[in-house]
Amino acid sequence: MLTNVTAPPINVTAPPINVTAPFINALNIQLIEAKVTTNNGRDLATLVKIYIEESKYSGEDNNFNRKLIIFNNLNNRVNIPQEAKIKGFPIMLYSITLNFYYENKATYTTFNSICNVIRNHFKGPEYKRGVLTKWNAITLKTVIIKSKGKSIEDCL
Numbered sequence: 490m491l492t493n494v495t496a497p498p499i500n501v502t503a504p505p506i507n508v509t510a511p512f513i514n515a516l517n518i519q520l521i522e523a524k525v526t527t528n529n530g531r532d533l534a535t536l537v538k539i540y541i542e543e544s545k546y547s548g549e550d551n552n553f554n555r556k557l558i559i560f561n562n563l564n565n566r567v568n569i570p571q572e573a574k575i576k577g578f579p580i581m582l583y584s585i586t587l588n589f590y591y592e593n594k595a596t597y598t599t600f601n602s603i604c605n606v607i608r609n610h611f612k613g614p615e616y617k618r619g620v621l622t623k624w625n626a627i628t629l630k631t632v633i634i635k636s637k638g639k640s641i642e643d644c645l
Contacts, residue, residue: 529573536567536577545583548611556581557604575600586611 540563546556560581564574578600582590589610590603597603632644 529569529576532567532569533573533577533580536563536569537580539563539567540580542583545581546586546607547582547584548586548589548607549584553604553608553612571600575603578603582607 544556544559544563546553560578561574564577569577575597579587579590586607590607593606597606629641629644633639633641636644
């Protein structure tokens with residue numbers, strides 16, 4: 490014997506919820522802009538490791554523009570962004586140029602300003618005047634003194 494059993498209908502309703510959003514006064518909102526900075530320390534450390542002394546600029550008988558091309562090439566290999574190159578610039582310097590850089594570091598504001606100051610100091614008018622002064626100070630007598638044991642013909 491089959492019997493049909495049906496349950497009585499149940500009316501279930503959730504109680505009303507009163508949710509109100511807090512009032513936001515547009516004048517009191519302060520937008521905080523989060524500046525995303527990337528740490529290029531690892532990339533700069535890699536740059537130091539791959540830089541060889543022969544590629545560095547010493548200011549003595551070097552071509553600054555050629556050394557700058559090497560620097561830019563190595564920066565691109567390591568994926569150092571343009572804005573971080575200013576931090577890596579001392580890596581390309583050697584000897585008196587590195588000393589000059591740190592003695593005048595406070596005056597640098599951009600990568601181009603650093604390059605111009607270094608280029609002008611070591612290859613600009615001041616440098617050329619210094620070389621000319623040294624050249625003008627050379628006499629046969631000073632060459633003979635520095636070249637002991639050599640004949641006058643060899644000193645000429």
